[in-house]
Amino acid sequence: MLFINSLTGSFNIFSVGLHTFSLERYFVAIQGSGYAYINSLLVAGAAIGINLVVCSLAGYALARFRFFGRSFFMYFIWLTYAMPLISAFVGIFLLFKFLNLLNNLFALALVCAAMSTPVNTWMAIGYFNTIPKEIEEAALVDGCNVLQIIFQITLPLSAPVLISMATYTFFMSWNEFIIASILITRKELFTYPLALLYVSTSQIAYGGGIVYSIVAAGSVIGTLPVIVIVLFFRKYLVLGFAGGGYKIV
């Protein structure tokens, strides 16, 4: 079933009641929404950048130090993972409207980063727990301070989990269109899914409603980066999930 369903998405660019094979719908889709590709990439890139820094720092602190409130923080992070408050979007809408940040791509990147922060921090903690402390203690003896240890020893050793975090954040922000549809209302700032919807609903020639074949064509284009990344970084994704330590129940 998985195969069939994932293939029909591509087949439908060819014939949905119209029985015509043509790449024309691809061109329409690209024409209408190509610019949004860049917007999506920007948002995803910014979200990845924020997340890598923020989550590896937090993960390092939670994995290596023992301080007051540590277990509370870990439970808090688990809670924010288990309870995805997407339905708090009204609050996000109110907050960003109040801060006047509504049509701001960076604000969207921040929200996307925040949505994947719990899982990323979790991955980081799990991975940092597997790096032997002796290396860092040796560096400490040699006179490094903590920041030097993090950036020159721990992070270079954590390439796998950094890639995991980056890919996870990329997917979360690329596919996120509910929050994007609330936060971004100016046409030229749309991310890719939004632009796709907009293009397909504005094709008046087909009598209104969503023209599914164009959406399907655009979706195939939109899936390409996802598929490429999944193919290449599959190993890291599974590593991230499995090593994240799902025993915290």
Place this chain on the structure above:
Amino acid sequence: MQKASFLPFFFIVPALFVICLTMLLPILLITASSFFDVSIDLNYRFIGIENFIKMFYDTKFLQSLINSVIFVGGSIAGHCIFGLLLAIALMSSVKFREIYRGIALIPWFLCDIMIGVCFIILFTQFGVVNAVLYSLLKTRINWLLSPEWAIWIVTLANIWKATSLYMCIDSSGLASIPKEIIESAELDGAVSLSKYRYVILPLIKPFVLLSLIVSAVGTFNYFGLILVMTRGGPLGSTTVPAFYMYKQTLEYFQIGYASAIGVFIFIVNMVIIALLRRAGAGLI
């Protein structure tokens, strides 16, 4: 472990700031604005608990509650059962496991729009499923436009989308079972079915419980597929509370009322988590 006094707090602060900004603050704002009548340009007037009273007398809201029982219940069942089955199936065949896992993970990475469009095309009046149905039973059902079936199609789409995530959770659980236990059970004469029933399943109960919790709360909060596929559905039959909240915000501009629904959703989330953890603690 090193004992530094305030340094770890500095490290945690960025992550906390990000999380609080997008999780805590919105919740506080929603709770606050649910007691007001807020309009789209943020003019508010205080109306107390009128929003909540309106909520419980609103037939559409009550209907959305019933819809959510089907949607969330069906999704939980599908997610956990199929996730477990897939994880167990992938446990044995070591050769192509990585490839199967990669393929199985794909639905979760697809955009909601794509999955929605996919299922719409499959289930339309002249789609694939109806073609099969017509050749077998000589009938066609207009799946997405019929009030009885639409919710099940949406539930099916949700199951298809996220099962791989729960398969990952269960896979990591299965991988954490030490091989010696399974081997000693086999030595003691456990055949395959009883091996699963008495040895493996009890050992992965924490992971199944985690799947239950994540699935329940995640599905209850989620309305992306509904937005794409049916937009609330024929006669409101696919509206769930979260989608009703979306409609109130963006179509009726009743932000105060939507906030009240949001508070309700939040409370239900916490109740679900508390109940499941209580039930799970008794089982573990």
